[in-house]
Amino acid sequence: MSSAAEREIRDAVVVRLRELAPGARIIHELNVAGQGTNRVDVAAITPNTIIGIEIKSEKDVLKRLTDQMKAFRKCCHFVAVAAHTKHFKEYRDDFWRADVPSELHLNHPEFYGKNRWEDGVWRYPRPEKLKYDRPSWHFDINATSWKFPLRSSDLLQMLWAQELRVEAGRHRLPSGSRETRGTLIQSMSLMMTGREVAEAVCRQLRARAFAEADAPIFQDVREVAA
Incomplete structure (x- = not known):
């Protein structure tokens, strides 16, 4: 506290x-x-x-x-x-x-x-x-x-596995249950632009539940079937 x-x-x-x-x-x-x-x-x-x-x-x-x-x-x-x-x-x-x-x-x-x-x-x-x-x-x-570009892999480390699957699926990348968190981050870093990665991470963080935060903001956050 x-x-x-x-x-x-x-x-x-x-x-x-x-x-x-x-x-x-x-x-x-x-x-x-x-x-x-x-x-x-x-x-x-x-x-x-x-x-x-x-x-x-x-x-x-x-x-x-x-x-x-x-x-x-x-x-x-x-x-x-x-x-x-x-x-x-x-x-x-x-x-x-x-x-x-x-x-x-x-x-x-x-x-x-x-x-x-x-x-x-x-x-x-x-x-x-x-x-x-x-x-x-x-x-x-x-x-x-x-002004301060970030590495996509560092940004994506902030997301949970299911959040990564949602965003990978959104961009038509492999997102099934066999994909590990590591393989998801690797493919997304290679196949998505820096802007797309930043928007994906921000979209999920704005929607995630936290112990202390503003109310979630759902900006076209959707689940993707495994």
């Missing part, structure tokens, strides 16, 4: 995701099958894009963040870490003038001193604006899905 500190950030993340990706299905604790035991804290699933947000409250540590981000980037078109201000510290470059103010950077080797634009970092409490009046907690939903 999440702590009150985490729930506070989680609720704010959900509000922002609904603003940036209206119509997306919000899913909590999305298991990243095939990518270890990691779970995406909050995911937003559009018809063709997966957005994953990892939450680090003031009670958390950043020890696992590298492995988590590596796993999430294999199966999410956009990944961000929403972290409490506690996890940030001031940063200055040696060549900055004295009148240039310090910046707050996430205190983690992947981000500290390397991410001046706060790309993929959502600082909590959320600042109204970043430098140069850039909006905070932002991504471009219209560019996200093509």
Whole structure:
């Protein structure tokens, strides 16, 4: 069960995701099958894009963040870490003038001193604006899905065997009971385009039952006889 500190950030993340990706299905604790035991804290699933947000409250540590981000980037078109201000510290470059103010950077080797634009970092409490009046907690939903292409096999690992059969059958690929999860992923990766795979995975995730999520969205999801 999440702590009150985490729930506070989680609720704010959900509000922002609904603003940036209206119509997306919000899913909590999305298991990243095939990518270890990691779970995406909050995911937003559009018809063709997966957005994953990892939450680090003031009670958390950043020890696992590298492995988590590596796993999430294999199966999410956009990944961000929403972290409490506690996890940030001031940063200055040696060549900055004295009148240039310090910046707050996430205190983690992947981000500290390397991410001046706060790309993929959502600082909590959320600042109204970043430098140069850039909006905070932002991504471009219209560019996200093509800017960061994912491997089809990594995306398909997120689906269960029956979900894979449904989508394989939809594309007239072998989908009978003799097909294993591995052979389904192999044939779908070879015979379907990247866009078709993304849409297939999103379609199934939008319809799947979860312990905590928005109501399922059934977008022409149909069963295929074994």
